[in-house]
Amino acid sequence: MFRHSQLESVKAWIAHPAHVAMPLHARIQRAIRQLIVDGALGAGKPLPASRALALSLGVSRDTIEAAYAQLHAEGFIDRRVGSGSFVAQMTEFASGHRPFRRDAPPRHQAPKLSKRGNAMFHGGGIHDALLPRPFSPGVPETRSFPLQLWERLERQVRREVGTQALAHGDPQGTEALRRAIADYVNLERGARATADRVLVLTSSQQAMMLCANVLLDPGDRIFIEDPAYHGARKAFDTAGLECVPIRVDRHGIVAKRILAEPRKAKAVSLTPSHQFPTGATLALDRRLALIEWAARHQAWIIEDDYDSEFHYAGKPMACVQGLDPHDRTIYIGTFTKSLFPGLRIGYVVLPPQLVKPMTIARTLLDGHSAPMAQLTLARFMEGGHFGAYVRSMRGIYAQRLEALADLVRKHLPDFVEPRIPVGGLQMPCLLTGDLSERVAIDAGRNAGIELLGLSALHATDDAEAGFLMGFAASTPAEIEVAVKRLANALRAATKR
Known part of the structure; x- marks a missing residue:
């Protein structure tokens, strides 16, 4: 018979809320x-007779018999006719060590990770909220997406392609989507792309991880913007690269700092069309200087064009890749911002010599992107629906940006100064009052509002305090409610 403490342990395991979905016999088996x-x-200890244990637990004997039968099948107990059930003699592995020891280290001690694993873990990863709060940066509007049209196109794909869409896909991406992407970036972004140079991925983050690990070795130097998108910095940090921050001014990254740097770097990471988070556009002379620098030093330009579809003051400047005659620029784009995050389709336009190495490397990560979604997106683009949708959302987002700027000026003049961007899905705000950035962010979070602090995006200590306010996913009425709630939260924080 079990001791009292053992019997209570079994009862507690059976009753635990996390286990109630299991059949009763399975819970008893797992507890023992x-x-x-x-x-x-x-080892060798007797288990209670099935009738006695059933009585103690208030269950049927058949339930106990089913639990014991499973324990016996898994090798945890021996059943001897006429003698009863006993813990099996699992005395040694081939190495001579006992499998279960009371002096074994705690099961939940910190794991011993590799250097890269530690860098990934302690870097905190990238967190995208499942249900974004007001002002979460980089979140597009999804309620306006033409879902019925998308479903109709998907049904067309299923009828025409059939079960082929259920099989493994081309690791480089379906040809139809690669062709549609090449046509789009050539027309809208001034790129130099062909379908055979496009690699379809799940996200721009995956593209940066590929660049960091395929093109550079641990210890190699890479120039990054300061401030910079945190996902890019984390991708390079976890690959073991030496990230060298280069200041950003109102004309983008200060290229002369790179040209004057005596120690060589293997790459530079840029968001030239709409610098994250400042919103600056990289000046043409700096673009040309960096292109020549990359060619001279056989370095790479990693161009992240993450939200260029949404430009509210004239047409955006053409991408760097389209200006580069030396094929040293890797152009990264995504549909996460322009369509919806759940699509999980991004892409990269590669120099010809990198297509095969990057595609093979991609097969080691996730094999390929889902063919059905790719084929549906290709049809969405080919039919002119993508361009129409982007134009529609560009107008909506411009109105929401204007509403946010007006409301911040009206309700938050004692706390922040808005910096109106020419594009994108978020607006930078600089703190002007006595509140610290940390206090302001915490006050917002306590009020159900998400603000991304600017200081954390800087590698140096001379960052201006402030935060980003995402506006794309909220209507003007929703923005007004959230701004007033933030104003109340910040006023309350100043009185503490």
Whole structure:
């Protein structure tokens, strides 16, 4: 018979809310197995008779018999006719060590990770909220997406392609989508792309991880903007690269600092069309200077064109890749911002010599992107729906940006100064009052509002305090409610 503490342990395991979805016999089997694994029931110890244990637990004998049968099948107990059930003699592995030891280290001690694993873990990863709060940066409007049209196109694909869309896809991406992407970036972004140079991925983050690990070795130097998109910096940090921050001014990254740097770097990471988070556009002379620098030093330009579809003051400047005659620029784009995050389709336009290495490397990450979504997106683009949708949302986002700027000036004049961007899905605000950035962010979070602090995006200590306010996912009425709530939260924080 079990000791009282062992019986109570089994009862507690059975009743735990996390286990109630299991059949009763499975819960009893798992509870007894855990006692054996923990060493509370040693090898050779007898188990209670099924009738006695059933009475103690208030269950049927058949339930106990089913639990014991599973424990026996898994090798945890021996059943002897006429003698009863006993913990199996699992005395040694081939190495001579006992499998279950009371002096074993705690099961939940910190794991020993690789250097890269530690860098990934302690870097905190990239967190996208499942249900974004007001002002979460980089979140597009999804309620206006033409879902019925998308579903109709998807049904067309299923009828025409059939079960082929259920099979493994081309690791480089379906040809139809690669052709549609090449046509789009050539027309709208001034790129130099062909379908055979496009690699379809799940996100721009995956593209940066590929660049960091395929093109550079641990210890190699890479120039990055300061401030910079945190996902890019984390991708390079976890690959073991030496990130060298280069200041950004109102004309973009200060290229002369790169040209004057005596120590060579293997790459530079840029958001030239709409610098994250400042919103600056990289000046043409600096673009040309960086193109020549990359060619001279056989370095790479990693161009992240993450939200260029949404430009509210004239047409955006053409991408760097389209200006580069030396094929040293890697152009990264995504549909996460222009369509919806759940699509999980991004892409990269590669120099010809990188297409095969990058495609093969991609097969080691996730194999390929889902063919059905790719084929549907290709049809969405080919039919002119993508361009129409982007134009429609550009107008909506411009109105929302104007509403946010007016409301911030009206309700938050004692706290922040808005910096109106020419594009994008978020507006930078600089703190002007006595509140610290941390206090302001915490006050907003306590009020159900998400603000991304600017200081954390800087590598140096001379950052201006402030935060980003995303506006794309909220209507003007929703923005007004959230701004007033933030104003109340910040006023309350100043009185503490």
